[in-house]
Amino acid sequence: MNRKTIIYCSLVVAVLLLATVICFSFLFSDEGGRSGHSRDRKDLPVSLEAVPSDAVMVLEFDDYARGAEAFSRQSMPPYVFSGKSAVPKVLRELPEKLKEVSGSRALDGLLRGDLSLSLHYSGHNRISPLVAITPADSSIVRQVAEAVSDISGDCVVRAEGGTVVFTDSEVLAESSLRHLSEGVSILDNPDFESMALSADRGTNLYVNHRNLGKLFSGCFNSGYLGYASFFQNFSYWSCYSLEEVGENGMDISGFDMHNVTVDEYSYVFNDLRPKSPTVFSVTPYYSSMALSLPVSDLTALVSNIDRYRDGQGRLDKMVDRRQELARKAGMSPEEWASSLSIGEVGVIRFDTGGKETFVNMVKCGNPSAAGDTAVMKKYDYPGFLASLFGSVFSLAEEDYCVSVSGWLAIGPESAMRDFLNGSALELDLARYLSDAGLSDAFPSKSLLTVYLNFASDPDGLTSPFKTSLARSIAEGAAGYTVDMYAYSLVSGKNGAVPSLKVRLSDYEVPTVSRFDRDTVVVIPKGPWKVKNCGTGRTNLMYQQDNMYICLTEENGKGIWSAPFSSPICGNIDQLDYFENGKLQMIFASGSKLYVIDRLGRMVRPFPVDLGKEILLGPQVYDFNQNRKYNVMVLHTDNTLGLYDLKGRLRDDWVGFDTDETIKKLPRLMEINSSLYWVVTTSLQTVICDFTGKPVADFSGSKKMRPDVRIEPYAGNSVEIETYDGKMWVLDLKSGEFSRR
Template identity: 20%
Template sequence: MKLFQYWILTLTSTLLLFSSCKKDAATSADLYSAVPKSSVLVLESRSIGEALNSISQTSMYSQIDSLPPILAFAEELKSLKGNFDTDSVTDFLKKRPVIMAIALSGAEKYGALFIALGNKDFEKSIGKRLSSVYKVSQKTYSEAEVYHFYKEDKSKNYYVSSYRNLLLFSTSSFLLEEGIRQVNSEFNIKQNLQFQKLYNTSNKKDLANLYINLKELPEFLKTKLPLGNQQFISRMGSWAELDIQAYNKELLMSGLILFPENEPYFLQSFQKVKARETEGQQIVPAASGLWVSHTFANAEQYYRNYLAYLESAGRLRKHEQLLEKLDFDHNKHLLEWVDSEMGIFTTTGEGGRINYVAYFKHRDEDDAREALDSLATDFIEGYRGIIIKKLKAENALPRFYGPIFTDFHYPYFIVSNGFALFAEDLSSMKGIINDMVDGKTLGADEEFKNFSASLPSESHIKIIASSPGFLNYASTSLEGGDAKILEKNFDKLSNFRWAALQINVDDDAALTNFYMLQSTQRKERVARLWNVELQSDAANTPQFLKNYTNAKYDVAVQDKDYRLYLIDYSGKLLWTKNLDGPIMGNITQIDIYKNNKLQMVLNTRETLYVIDRLGRDVENFPVKLKEPATAPVGVFNYDMARNYRLVVPCGKNLKNYGVDGKEVKGWNFKASKHELITQPQHFTVSKKDVIVVLNDGGQLLQLNRRGEQRFEPVEGLPKLQIPFFLKERESLAKSEMLANGPDGKLYSIIPGGTADNLYLDEENPADYFIYFDEKYVFSHDEKLIIKSDNQPWSAELDGDISTRPKVMIFGNEFYAAAFSKSADEIRLFNKKGELVEGFPVYAQGPFDMGSLKQDGAINIVTYTEDGTLVCYRVN
């Protein structure tokens, strides 16, 4: 955010603040004579008025003009505009060249110096107007008059000088004085041979030209865009220049990176090595936020060049010493099988962390497997038909190939689909396998295909960034205000869908292209957001629970060793808690203390638990049940007064507990003739209510709030699939309780009245049933069927549906999803019954769905049989 603020926003807004009251000096100076020689960025526009107008008219600008930093500048600009004569400002900007130089203005602090050709009449007019709004002081610095305009509380500071026909403006007095010193210096930045070469080759007809001091850029980025160690940039070259063009939904920059032959730079590794088309899109996930690829026609020639670069840089001996720690033939095991491409890409790993995956295209699968297998530990695991192994040699990849693979210490690896892939995190590797097997790669993504068609086919280095994956990657490094801005504007920034940087090396320069594409109309897309490795296999359905501290949702799940996990929306494990058995049914949230802080109610066969958000037992809980529970606890909130009743079926008895952990006095339930087998439910319609629970003898008991019989039991019912769904009408006596039976029929029971049953579809008896949003949702074998007056539909999975489907209204749209154990898949359908793009997704267990971050995206959380909890995000 800060980087964009400096490059675009500062140029487009603060330019209008140029002013002064001093007459021109006798001798005119070139604009570049005032550019500080330590500048990290130099941006020149030869017609700033036209450039600003072109940028402001683009759709891309409209997507970012409401971001907080830009809004703040816009408000300041609005207040200042009232003091200016619009025509005089327009005339001043028309066809006027302007330079913005970014340089150090203090300790780890950067500022902007604006340089333009002066205009005495404009300067006098604007100077007077500013003097009427701001406090002003004046001093002489090196023969130049410097004016300081400021608010009395020093909240605004502008420094202006008109010197030798140049108008200098900055919010930093240091940079303004540095510009003046530079004007009087014998040295001009254009005397730098590297800068001069770039200046002479730049396209002066484009909107602007950007010159980048690559040696200084990492320190600047560290303060503005802290995305890890970026020192590698200084090793790419000395200076770079990019010509800028902006269209409605596209930003294009092209130019050169210079790397003098007499200095060591990494790009020299690609000299006299032909570039190839990238093929990594075959294995890079479509949801990856960042992908860096290197291509070469000959891997051995590339590596010889790389060693020559290290020798020129004085680092070859250190490299050799690191390799000496690897007791195997390095070339044989790490190079000879490599074909024409290597690189890294991001993926999500354990706990939602952003991890890197390394890859190498191999010449022959058997050769690659043989070379790597001999370096493997005893670890071996099969996953979806692919063998995963692990390297035993510490830091083999970074020691041999260099810093691009720094994060790979003892990586897991696979050989598949024409590539060898390496991941430090096992869950990341399994996620990559899922994406490859399910065809969720960039190579299969139509949107990426369309984007890449606009790019040069071959390049030595290609960097692809895509949103929202890149924004997730960036969010792990941002803090404070920047992180909040990103979170609040995540969806809007996600419209900047694709960006690509390509570098082609030739002699002592590299052709460089940057292309960014805005795409506001995106189809629904699904991506794996995070994984969490449980300590043993999952045992129940993951469940979304509201987090009252941030209005988002957490995920609760239990494993086969009875551990309960609570995981936040980002995949961070909050806590685990050991229970004395499997949870019966779902968890219910209550507000015991009536302070909007929620607790979890659940029961095992032996115990009733109430647990707070930190995993602690609430006072007076857990309660050891006097008889084993035979069904899940029912939680009743009579009249929404938060005076909760926790009602537990225990054999033939129905126990009623208050939130003090004690049995409720006045509860008069008489033991059932048969064992109670369903979760008690409480229904209220027009201030009339009933409590229902089914016993093993086919009786549906209908009770009042004291546990006494309210209506005669409904007799002769089969073992219904509870819960009941209430089809509410104007009164309780006219409402229907709906559930499906083992015979596939829908059972309709009117409280205190009759019971009836029928097939919703005689040819497709219901295996599972839901009544939701006036829709009858049911499944039969592999079919998912929606019966509705408005838009009925049916769809199929690749195997029988294994659990009750899930339905929801999201963004005013209806969605339905189902899981098939035999097909290892979840499918999500929209209101028309169309499969959402990106589905099916891989799953070996049931799921829950909703929006964890409440951010306009659907999340589906499921698991695999190896104990991996997986969260998918549908954008």
């Protein structure tokens, strides 16, 4: 696992921290926000007295009904984070089971009772849940314990006084009983008690950051255990409450942190002014990740980050790194950032050319300082962003840069081309989420916002987790276009306050955007089947790594090989060049057409130069069956050419003009004795007449998918299906559409 992979996955872990630790304890309530009122010790749930003091986290429900309902939605946390735990099953089935064996009165006593869930390290890299239930009617404790045992024989169930506990660990169950009998519990921890008393009655989650290393060993793959220290140093204790819950969403909001000091990461945002995160308006809608770090005070932010680095013993190394970068670039990272008047920095991750790629984003208050980036150019300051704002900015390959709506985009060539040709921002993430009704996922102002969408890259985003947990999370995203986790730090009266919003949506990607990303033209590598006119058998022709061209029998027996010096452009076709019944092979390389006979000899007057580089082709056509051949090729400048064998464009060839990527050579289609070309682009399918001119206006509601089927209908007409699923009859001569 390389360093960039670890940094990225650690960021994923950070965003999912709250969701993951709620494997067995997610907030669920119909009440919003905190009133700010504090409680007395007697107001705290009795079930908390059964929680041992070594808990990694604790969740309190003020009644059982809310806790059980939290596990009822199988596409949402906590169910998708519960792995193979029996807790969801027990909590869901216990009310019905208890009613069945003990009646409605017992059920009422259970539902009105309180419930606490906690996570504990039980050894061997294992995290165990502990559920404590204190029914409102203490006389039903025995019946509750028996019902739990009946539902799951794997649970260790104990009862003490008016409380029932169950877990998967015998040691943890006995520890809980000792705490109950001795009157000692998590409530005797002064930090925990202080936070619990400051929280409102309802549903509250408490996280012990100092113990999170134990959570890592139980939930994450071994490669990430060394990064637990970041989360342990975020603060000491933190507390979270539910703000709102919808049909397809859950929100958690932090309202308190204890003992935050300068060597803890949350201190980085102390005394900084939140700003509106805007990077999402220059993020492709199909991105799997986006991070926004608004910069209200560059000097203060970098100073806070450096204090955190100093507390971790890493500042001296970073100072040396900045000095090294300054020597190479002739300008220090601080001077560079100041000259751009940076207002926000971000990292986004999206698919380009079939690969998930990182891009750094810089919002420039002074765009002119970035130079002329209307075209792609080499980026001269790699490493500057990471040295100032953190290692997450080292994920991108900082090779090139372009200007995008006041932002400087920095990344590999393929991603920069997506920005330049408009495909990346045909639909931006902010607009897409707004159209999907999910714009509330981002705060109006924040100190930090990180967005993850599991539906865009389920395998990549679940890679940090152990197999069962990763599978459960990925399955939760199945069937959705959006399965997002938006983690934000907003400003509170005592410093940074974390918030996590989970949203699910099956909102369909509008029109054709998802195909527009598919801009890679596949160049076949062979072998190609050719007919041997001497033997009548089918032979195979291919090109070796050393560029030699070879001909073999179908069984692999070699016939000949001929030296060549450059790659073939993805196709080998045949023609009867001498009009004597003997077939030759024709192929392209560079900007030239080559013809070779069945013995491997070049045919004169070839090669013929077409004047510009060929990407794919040729495809040979004998339109009049008179051996007056034409060839179709796709050029590297995204144009199609129909040539004769002397390298001249046909006089009647107009050509097909598009900004979209032409994906392959067009298909020749004959309808009612007329010839048409079916052209496939990254965005759509277009039917052209023989000259290459579209036969109709295929924009808007008449746009066809790249994978559309075209069926002959009657006369000059074909039947087509447009993006909206409607069937049309298209007259290829008049260009008119009519409903089928």
